[in-house]
Amino acid sequence: MSNNERPFDLLNKAVGQKVLVRLKSNMNIRGRMASFDAHMNIVLEEAEELDGGDTKAKLGTILLRGGNIIFISPA
Amino acid sequence: MSNNERPFDLLNKAVGQKVLVRLKSNMNIRGRMASFDAHMNIVLEEAEELDGGDTKAKLGTILLRGGNIIFISPA
Amino acid sequence: MSNNERPFDLLNKAVGQKVLVRLKSNMNIRGRMASFDAHMNIVLEEAEELDGGDTKAKLGTILLRGGNIIFISPA
Amino acid sequence: MSNNERPFDLLNKAVGQKVLVRLKSNMNIRGRMASFDAHMNIVLEEAEELDGGDTKAKLGTILLRGGNIIFISPA
Amino acid sequence: MSNNERPFDLLNKAVGQKVLVRLKSNMNIRGRMASFDAHMNIVLEEAEELDGGDTKAKLGTILLRGGNIIFISPA
Amino acid sequence: MSNNERPFDLLNKAVGQKVLVRLKSNMNIRGRMASFDAHMNIVLEEAEELDGGDTKAKLGTILLRGGNIIFISPA
Amino acid sequence: MSNNERPFDLLNKAVGQKVLVRLKSNMNIRGRMASFDAHMNIVLEEAEELDGGDTKAKLGTILLRGGNIIFISPA
Numbered sequence: 001m002s003n004n005e006r007p008f009d010l011l012n013k014a015v016g017q018k019v020l021v022r023l024k025s026n027m028n029i030r031g032r033m034a035s036f037d038a039h040m041n042i043v044l045e046e047a048e049e050l051d052g053g054d055t056k057a058k059l060g061t062i063l064l065r066g067g068n069i070i071f072i073s074p075a
Numbered sequence: 076m077s078n079n080e081r082p083f084d085l086l087n088k089a090v091g092q093k094v095l096v097r098l099k100s101n102m103n104i105r106g107r108m109a110s111f112d113a114h115m116n117i118v119l120e121e122a123e124e125l126d127g128g129d130t131k132a133k134l135g136t137i138l139l140r141g142g143n144i145i146f147i148s149p150a
Numbered sequence: 151m152s153n154n155e156r157p158f159d160l161l162n163k164a165v166g167q168k169v170l171v172r173l174k175s176n177m178n179i180r181g182r183m184a185s186f187d188a189h190m191n192i193v194l195e196e197a198e199e200l201d202g203g204d205t206k207a208k209l210g211t212i213l214l215r216g217g218n219i220i221f222i223s224p225a
Numbered sequence: 226m227s228n229n230e231r232p233f234d235l236l237n238k239a240v241g242q243k244v245l246v247r248l249k250s251n252m253n254i255r256g257r258m259a260s261f262d263a264h265m266n267i268v269l270e271e272a273e274e275l276d277g278g279d280t281k282a283k284l285g286t287i288l289l290r291g292g293n294i295i296f297i298s299p300a
Numbered sequence: 301m302s303n304n305e306r307p308f309d310l311l312n313k314a315v316g317q318k319v320l321v322r323l324k325s326n327m328n329i330r331g332r333m334a335s336f337d338a339h340m341n342i343v344l345e346e347a348e349e350l351d352g353g354d355t356k357a358k359l360g361t362i363l364l365r366g367g368n369i370i371f372i373s374p375a
Numbered sequence: 376m377s378n379n380e381r382p383f384d385l386l387n388k389a390v391g392q393k394v395l396v397r398l399k400s401n402m403n404i405r406g407r408m409a410s411f412d413a414h415m416n417i418v419l420e421e422a423e424e425l426d427g428g429d430t431k432a433k434l435g436t437i438l439l440r441g442g443n444i445i446f447i448s449p450a
Numbered sequence: 451m452s453n454n455e456r457p458f459d460l461l462n463k464a465v466g467q468k469v470l471v472r473l474k475s476n477m478n479i480r481g482r483m484a485s486f487d488a489h490m491n492i493v494l495e496e497a498e499e500l501d502g503g504d505t506k507a508k509l510g511t512i513l514l515r516g517g518n519i520i521f522i523s524p525a
Contacts, residue, residue, distance in 0.1 A: 005485040007493045010513045024475065024518070025099065025145065035080040040491075040515060041115075043082045047148075062146040063085045065115060068099070070475065071512040073497075100174065100220065110155040116190075118157045122223075137221040138160045140190060143174070175249065175295065185230040191265075193232045197298075212296040213235045215265060218249070250324065250370065260305040266340075268307045272373075287371040288310045290340060293324070325399065325445065335380040341415075343382045347448075362446040363385045365415060368399070400474065400520065410455040416490075418457045422523075437521040438460045440490060443474070 011036045011072070018075040019044070023068045029059070030075055040066030086111045086147070093150040094119070098143045104134070105150055115141030161186045161222070168225035169194070173218045179209070180225055190216025236261045236297070243300035244269070248293045254284070255300055265291025311336045311372070318375035319344070323368045329359070330375055340366025386411045386447070393450035394419070398443045404434070405450055415441025461486045461522065468525040469494070473518045479509070480525055490516030 014033050021029045021044070031044030047059040089108050096104045096119070106119030122134040164183050171179045171194070181194030197209040239258050246254045246269070256269030272284040314333050321329045321344070328351075331344030347359040389408050396404045396419070406419030422434040464483050471479045471494070481494030497509040 005493070007485050007487050007491040007513050009485070010493050010511065023145065025101075026475075027145075035082050035084070037082050041082040043080070043085050059146070060148055061085065062148040063082050064146045065141070065144050066515070067142075067517075068145050069515050070473065070477075070518050071509070071514045073510055073512040098220065100176075102220075110157050110159070112157050116157040118155070118160050134221070135223055136160065137223040138157050139221045140216070140219050142217075143220050173295065175251075177295075185232050185234070187232050191232040193230070193235050209296070210298055211235065212298040213232050214296045215291070215294050217292075218295050248370065250326075252370075260307050260309070262307050266307040268305070268310050284371070285373055286310065287373040288307050289371045290366070290369050292367075293370050323445065325401075327445075335382050335384070337382050341382040343380070343385050359446070360448055361385065362448040363382050364446045365441070365444050367442075368445050398520065400476075402520075410457050410459070412457050416457040418455070418460050434521070435523055436460065437523040438457050439521045440516070440519050442517075443520050 008036075008038075010074070011040075011042075014072070014074050020050075020073045020075045021064065022070045022073075023064075024070055025068065029062075029064070031059075031062070034061075037066075040069055040072075042066070042069075042072070083111075083113075085149070086115075086117075089147070089149050095125075095148045095150045096139065097145040097148075098139075099145055100143065104137075104139070106134075106137070109136075112141075115144055115147075117141070117144075117147070158186075158188075160224070161190075161192075164222070164224050170200075170223045170225045171214065172220045172223075173214075174220055175218065179212075179214070181209075181212070184211075187216075190219055190222075192216070192219075192222070233261075233263075235299070236265075236267075239297070239299050245275075245298045245300045246289065247295040247298075248289075249295055250293065254287075254289070256284075256287070259286075262291075265294055265297075267291070267294075267297070308336075308338075310374070311340075311342075314372070314374050320350075320373045320375045321364065322370040322373075323364075324370055325368065329362075329364070331359075331362070334361075337366075340369055340372075342366070342369075342372070383411075383413075385449070386415075386417075389447070389449050395425075395448045395450045396439065397445040397448075398439075399445055400443065404437075404439070406434070406437070409436075412441075415444055415447075417441070417444075417447070458486075458488075460524070461490075461492075464522070464524050470500075470523045470525045471514065472520040472523075473514075474520055475518065479512075479514070481509070481512070484511075487516075490519055490522075492516070492519075492522070 028050040031047030034043040036042040048055045049057040103125040106122030109118040111117040123130045124132040178200040181197030184193040186192040198205045199207040253275040256272030259268040261267040273280045274282040331347030334343040336342040348355045349357040403425040406422030409418040411417040423430045424432040478500040481497030484493040486492040498505045499507040
């Protein structure tokens, strides 16, 4: 692979930042990423479940299993 | 990865504490986390299945397979 | 991980005891756990499929594949 | 793990015997187990697909992939 | 494991023979098995998709991924 | 395994040829196979999504993940 | 395998280019591929969720898990 950037570099830069996470179950969760590992398990702080652009539920700090994730985006 | 925190640190701190677990089957379970392993299998004591904020069923002590988990949150 | 208890300790203590098993297919099975392995495959004796609290079908001795399990609880 | 019995011992004893297999697709198959391997792949002889207690279809000898199995029971 | 027969022996004997394959998607395919590998990937020649006992579609030679298979039966 | 042919030999012979691919999502895709790997990931050129025998959409060159494939057939 | 091209060569050539990604959840996403890894995890910049040929939602930069992908196509 000829480029030096790797997908997980995006996660590294996002630590401490707000991210939006789309899950397979069609949930959207927004929160500040505190940490991640090689399985894409992530800890989000001040996490909120979203309904469109609005907050549907406050989840606090959560450990999200990587296997449920479709994509992660810096919010 | 540049930060020293890892997602499983959250589980380590939560041992002996109440946690809320969201499952793929859309179940919500609350209980006191007694132990966990690298597959995110966890033992919950005084576990309850929730329906909204209410107790739907008392489950006692359960061993929950990690593969069913969407997220775990200190309750 | 700072605690010495591990989730599979619960299975070890449950050998010879009645357990309740919730499956992904939404089945509930109760039986006496005769053995288990690292994949959470378990053998249940005098196993019964439950419908609410009642016996729906007597299954006898069964080998249950771990991958189907949501949780196991000492009954 | 403190007991000496292992779940696959049940399969070992069932070779040459009639077993009932419940599949994830909700099929029930009965047949005489000729062999098995570590993935729980099994060969059944004189296999029948069941509908309740009745024979729905005669399948002859089949190689069943372990990943489809919920449980196996000596019939 | 005390018996000398193994499930894949059935595949070995079936090379060059007609087999019936039931897939998770509920398709039934019949064809002459030309080869297989350890993942249960198989090549079928003169393969036909069946609808009940009738030919629904002629598929020619196909490479079928093992992960889709429920069972394989000498036809 | 007693025969010398292996399922992936079919892919090797199909490089540069038209193939038909049936996906788990029930899509049928036809295209010229440019390359493949051990996970059955394949590159198809001039790929078309089919609806019955007709072209439903032109997809151009695509990299198809092997895990989605039910079968591949030389077209 | 007799050809020298490999499926991931397509990804290598697509770095910095627009790609279209079809997901298992039936989403279509278009964006400029910034990086990828061996699991087919990819980073897309200026990513858009498509509805037919139109933009349904602007997603910005996203890290997409490879396991959700059906195919990737240079757009």
